[in-house]
Amino acid sequence: MHFSGRLVHRIGPDDVGERVSVRIRLPDGGFTDIVGVVESWDRGTLTLRRRDDSVAEVAEETIAASRIVPRTPPKRRGSP
Template sequence: MHLRGQLVHRIVPEDLGRRVSVRITLPEGGFTDIVGVVESWAENVLTLRRRDDSTVEVAESDIVASRVVPPVPPRRRGGRPPEAP
């Protein structure tokens, strides 16, 4: 998350089970964002479960910004709503 020129790391171990977005530094420089549910947070490593059910481990030292995000809304059944007459 970018806030007035500052990157803010807002998640804490108590966010276990919540959906978060983390921005991490890449080995070659630059950043990437990961969104997932915090499954574990031990020894400075977070395990996040993505929407596709894959998991990724993130070293806390690689996180430059983070925040809790809303849960994924349930998908609608049956497609688009009916049109008004």
């Protein structure tokens, strides 16, 4: 995942159901990225469903950057 330039937070509670990428600040000052579908956004906490079906809860105040990303296309089987 690539965030170019300065970090911009572009998603909000209206983006429930969208596939997003969020960069969160870690306690040690570093960052990590999570990609998933926003399942809920309640009282400052986002619930994201990752592709492997795991769930991540993210406190809104830890988000350094975010954006909506395209849904992954279906995998091709065999030759075209």
